[in-house]
Amino acid sequence: MSKYESYFLMGVEDAAEYVKEKLPSFQKGAVLSCQEIGDGNLNYVFRVKDARTGTSIIVKQAGEETRISREMKLSTDRGRIESRILRLQAQSAPGMVPAVYLYDSVMCAMLMEDMDGHTMMRTGLMNHEIYPLFGEQITDFLVNSLLNSTDVVMDHKAKKERVREFINPDLCEISENLVYSEPYVDYNHRNNVFLPNAEFIEKEIYEDKELRLEAAKLKFDFMNHAQALIHGDLHTGSIFINQEHLFVFDPEFAFYGPMGYDVGNIIANLFFAWCNGDAVIDNEGEREKFCGWVLQTIEEIVDKFILKFKKAFMERAADLMAKTEGFLDYYLESVLSDTAAAAGLESIRRIVGMANVKDITVIADERKRVRAERIILTLAKDYVKNRTSFKCGKDYLESIERAVSQYR
Structure with missing residues (x-):
């Protein structure tokens, strides 16, 4: 036996x-x-x-x-x-x-x-490695894995069966608490706040009633919008990568939810890498090279996702009404709004919540860590509150520049 x-x-x-x-x-x-x-x-x-x-x-x-x-x-x-x-x-x-x-x-x-020969992307980024193919590769993955699982492409009955197959209440509850609730109301008393920023977080996050309302709206969208089969936890710790190839793994949070959640998580985690590089790379040339690549890649991901999504939608849409003139633009607009929102929510929860992100916690200089966290939270609030205005990669770069300029 x-x-x-x-x-x-x-x-x-x-x-x-x-x-x-x-x-x-x-x-x-x-x-x-x-x-x-x-x-x-x-x-x-x-x-x-x-x-x-x-x-x-x-x-x-x-x-x-x-x-x-x-x-x-x-x-x-x-x-x-x-x-x-x-x-x-x-x-x-x-x-x-x-x-x-x-x-x-x-x-x-x-x-x-075994993803031998690949490095966890977060580790690579914290070593300030540059991955020139990442924007191209991750947008291929996002568009193909997400769009193919929607009602736009799938038979509706088959899609509903798949929604049932991927009901994932325990893992969804973790996201509902750690991403959408506890960073705004610390009711479980397990948020992990960097003490020098405690007063800033109290004022800018806990006391911001408008932000809390938007987070509440987004929480109920997350729980009720069975749009696509999403990874559910797609960050740079869920990617193994080298200079030629990447693997996406660890999709145990998968369920049918808003597809922008995956795209936004990638954007947020890339900006954590920017903050790390900006804080810890001493050589100005190396710092500009790495941080410049990160910003370029954020812009590239948004713009290539839009282009590839439109092309794939036109080629694969099976539902008659989905082919109605104007529907693609309407559909994509909601995905882009969800993307900005998710980038903001992920940014806030990784600074304020219980699961902080290594890119930031390893910054040894207290002053630089304080600055990095404030930039992230300021940027995140813009993403969440003004999510419908993020329609292309340039919009993200302009928002980043506004946030960074406040803490120069």
């Missing part, structure tokens, strides 16, 4: 044995080593490698509680959702997500392709 016939949380030795049992190709003569490599808040991730052949594989197991708070209990069904969406995204965006070899509903574990 296999010890993997009932659920338990695996350790390093268990994960190596698990691979041997589940994948026969690893059995004969395999000399396996295993290390845990996960640095996220929710799951346990192991790399199992055959020293004889150099072949490696990833084991990802869902735990029953988060790694940052034992009070936050989670359904392990998120592993099924993740494995399923990765397979769907592989169809829409071939080669841009890791291959899934097996999902085990008993152990709530997935065996998947």
